[in-house]
Every structure is written in structure tokens, then in C-alpha cells.
Amino acid sequence: MSSTLVAQPETRTERKRRKTRDRLVSAAEKLMTSRPIDDVQIKHITETADIGHGTFYLHFKSKYDILVPIVRSRAVTWDHAIQQRVADMEDPAELMVFSGRHMSRLIQRDPIWRWFLKHAGVPVDEMRAAIGPFTARDFAQAVRAGRFNIPDAQFTSRFLFGAYVSSLLESFEASDPERVIDLMMELVLRVLGLDDHEAAEMAHCPLKPL
Numbered sequence: 001m002s003s004t005l006v007a008q009p010e011t012r013t014e015r016k017r018r019k020t021r022d023r024l025v026s027a028a029e030k031l032m033t034s035r036p037i038d039d040v041q042i043k044h045i046t047e048t049a050d051i052g053h054g055t056f057y058l059h060f061k062s063k064y065d066i067l068v069p070i071v072r073s074r075a076v077t078w079d080h081a082i083q084q085r086v087a088d089m090e091d092p093a094e095l096m097v098f099s100g101r102h103m104s105r106l107i108q109r110d111p112i113w114r115w116f117l118k119h120a121g122v123p124v125d126e127m128r129a130a131i132g133p134f135t136a137r138d139f140a141q142a143v144r145a146g147r148f149n150i151p152d153a154q155f156t157s158r159f160l161f162g163a164y165v166s167s168l169l170e171s172f173e174a175s176d177p178e179r180v181i182d183l184m185m186e187l188v189l190r191v192l193g194l195d196d197h198e199a200a201e202m203a204h205c206p207l208k209p210l
Contacts, residue, residue, distance in 0.1 A: 021059045023049040028066045037115045067116045072130045078106045079134045081210050092142035097202050104181040127165045149193030
């Protein structure tokens with residue numbers, strides 16, 4: 001007897017709620033890409049979306065909270081572009097580094113992502129939710145291929161992700177943010193067991209554009 005679950009169709013109430021939420025997110029993204037994010041208030045978002053001010057709080061707790069779906073959507077879009085460029089890469093370690101260098105640069109240059117991380121307090125959980133699935137996928141592929149010499153893949157992944165977030169925040173204030181990003185990738189590779197020469201060459205080689 002089949003136990004396959006059939007997705008239930010969206011109810012009218014659920015559809016209305018989703019459309020309202022989408023309008024709020026779209027309005028917030030539009031405003032935050034056209035003016036300083038600190039100047040955007042919740043009343044501006046609701047006025048742009050043509051939705052009552054109180055309705056905002058049925059969907060989001062704060063201006064910071066509404067940024068979560070925005071940054072996640074951008075990360076998905078960027079990862080899709082990156083994956084188009086790595087399809088022919090045979091070395092999973094090279095693929096991970098290429099992906100990490102590009103994703104880090106895109107985040108570093110994006111005003112919404114920068115504001116989001118700067119106001120997150122300790123943003124490891126937020127980063128893991130937004131880009132964790134992509135980094136975990138690339139890391140796991142390299143581990144399965146035997147490219148990294150590590151005793152515990154899960155612990156190592158968590159340890160390195162925290163270091164990655166800290167280095168990314170450091171790049172926001174650096175005079176040469178790309179150097180900070182590439183140095184971070186070199187150190188990651190060394191921790192994962194690559195020799196100094198290979199780690200440096202892979203992390204600092206000219207980066208092919210997307």
C-alpha cells in the first residue's frame with residue numbers, strides 16, 4: 001500500500017497570506033536597493049507595498065527579519081550562476097574554492113548582505129541558513145573524493161564555517177577585501193590538509209569571472 005504523501009493545494013487564506021508577504025518583501029528589497037538601508041522604515045515598506053502598517057507584524061518581527069528572505073534569495077541566485085561555471089571542474093577542492101571566493105565577493109559587495117551581517121550580532125546561524133546548504137554540498141563532495149585529510153567532517157565543517165563568517169566580516173572593513181577573502185580560503189585549505197604550496201596557488205590564482 002503506497003504511503004506517498006500528496007501535497008495539499010494552497011487554501012485561499014494561505015494564498016492571500018503568501019501574496020501579502022511577497023509584496024512586503026518585494027517592497028523592502030526595492031527600497032533597500034535605492035536608498036541607505038538605515039533610512040528605510042517599516043512605514044515606508046508598508047506604504048510602498050500598499051499594505052496596512054499592522055499587517056507587517058503578522059509576517060515579520062522587524063526590518064531585520066524581512067531581510068532574511070531577501071538575502072537567502074540572492075544567495076540562491078548567486079549559487080545558480082556559480083554552478084553554471086563549475087560544471088566542467090574535475091577537482092572538487094578547486095570547485096569549493098572557486099565557489100567560496102565568488103560567493104564571498106558577492107556578499108562583500110552587496111549592501112543588503114553587508115547591513116544584514118553587521119546587524120546580526122553573531123551571524124553564524126543566519127549565514128548557515130542562507131548559504132550553508134551550498135558550502136556543505138561543495139565540502140562534502142571534496143571529502144568524498146578524498147581531497148581533504150580530516151578526522152571528523154561534521155565538526156570540521158562547523159568549525160570552518162564560523163571562521164569563514166568571522167573572516168567575511170573582517171573583509172568589510174579591510175582596504176583590500178579580496179585579499180582577506182583569498183587569504184581566508186588559503187587558511188581553510190591548509191586546515192583541511194592541503195600542503196602550503198597547493199593551498200596558496202588554489203586560493204590566490206586569477207579568479208575566472210562568472
